[in-house]
Amino acid sequence: MTARIDQKFAALRDESRTALITYIMAGDPDYATALEIMKILPQAGADVIELGMPFSDPMADGPAIQAAGLRALEGGQTLQKTISMVYEFRKNDDATPVVLMGYYNPICVYGVERFLQDARVAGIDGLLVVDLPPEMDQELCIPALQAGISFIRLATPTTDDRRLSTVLQNASGFVYYVSMTGITGQVLTDFSDVAMSVRRIKAHTALPVAVGFGIKTGAQAAKASETADGVVVGTAIVNAIASTLDSKGQIKGNPVKVVGDLVRDLYSNL
Numbered sequence: 001m002t003a004r005i006d007q008k009f010a011a012l013r014d015e016s017r018t019a020l021i022t023y024i025m026a027g028d029p030d031y032a033t034a035l036e037i038m039k040i041l042p043q044a045g046a047d048v049i050e051l052g053m054p055f056s057d058p059m060a061d062g063p064a065i066q067a068a069g070l071r072a073l074e075g076g077q078t079l080q081k082t083i084s085m086v087y088e089f090r091k092n093d094d095a096t097p098v099v100l101m102g103y104y105n106p107i108c109v110y111g112v113e114r115f116l117q118d119a120r121v122a123g124i125d126g127l128l129v130v131d132l133p134p135e136m137d138q139e140l141c142i143p144a145l146q147a148g149i150s151f152i153r154l155a156t157p158t159t160d161d162r163r164l165s166t167v168l169q170n171a172s173g174f175v176y177y178v179s180m181t182g183i184t185g186q187v188l189t190d191f192s193d194v195a196m197s198v199r200r201i202k203a204h205t206a207l208p209v210a211v212g213f214g215i216k217t218g219a220q221a222a223k224a225s226e227t228a229d230g231v232v233v234g235t236a237i238v239n240a241i242a243s244t245l246d247s248k249g250q251i252k253g254n255p256v257k258v259v260g261d262l263v264r265d266l267y268s269n270l
Contacts, residue, residue: 004097004125005150005173008047009208009229018225018270020045021210022263023101023234025052025068026085027077029245029255034072036256037241038089042096044260045267050128050232053082053102060130068238071249079106079115083122090123099126099152099173104140112140116147126150126173134166141170152176155201157193164204174208174230175201179215195227218269225270233266 012019022041027034041049054072058065086098100119107115107129119127127144134141134153141151150173157178159167168175179194194211201209211224212232221231240262244253 004095005048005099008095008097009174012047012229018228019047019208019210019230020221020263020267020270021048021050021212021230021232022046022237022266023050023052023212023232024237024241024259025054025065025072026082027054027072027075028052028068028238028241029071029249029251030075031077031081031085033251033255035085035088037259038085039092040256040260041263042093044263046096046263048097048099048230050099050101050234051082051086052234053079053100053106055103055106057105058103062235064235064238064242067242071245074249079110080118083115083118083124086119086124087122094123097125097173098123099128099150100124101128101130103131104129107140112143116143116149119149120147124149126152128152128154128176130154134169137170145170145172154178155197157197161200161204164201168205168207171205171207174210175205176232177201177209177211177228179211179213179224191223191226194224198227218265221266222269231266231270233263237262 024037054069054077058069132140144151152173153167153171154176155167177198198209208229210230210232211228215221215224215231215233216236224231237259240258241255244251244255244258246252
């Protein structure tokens, strides 16, 4: 739907390279540091940035991302500040696609029309809202598409062919394949099932398919990239940030450097 996402995946196809999609939580461990981490991601090799919208009841997130969201909320992060992060990021990077990922509640409270207007001005390219099924497309998906913002869909191991056609109906940008049932942060071990599922999804859509949940290392990213158009790494990055914090969440190390080193390693395997 948006030029940045489409152009990025088209360029990667020409290079025969898989997209590295990196997730961080907006405002973790604080606004300024999170912005600097966001800036380092493309420099280290990230092709697309997923920016988490902190929420108090993140039902699909594992302990690491839940903790990151809590740190961000306790630090005063709001949806408005998350949009502002993208606006600031765009002052120096007008090429890297940015997708907001999270839950509908903060958007609903913010106001859909206001949110989409502010998101577009800030340079947000896509939305991935995990608790809005296709049956609720009129709530946000259709208005987002009309505003020129992609609406990325999730497919899971339990999404059969019949349901898949419904899920993909208004999808744009790319399809996010959740490689396992359950929450984020688990370890992905069975890549044969993932490959089969990716091929099945591709039979139903021309959109790129990215694999996420459970990919933590360069070797795992390389394995997933054999069939996927993109690999999503989130928990490993969030854990890297957490490793630089003390028990009170205060910075004791260099989270920007740690994340940069991790992303470079991931990139080198793709």
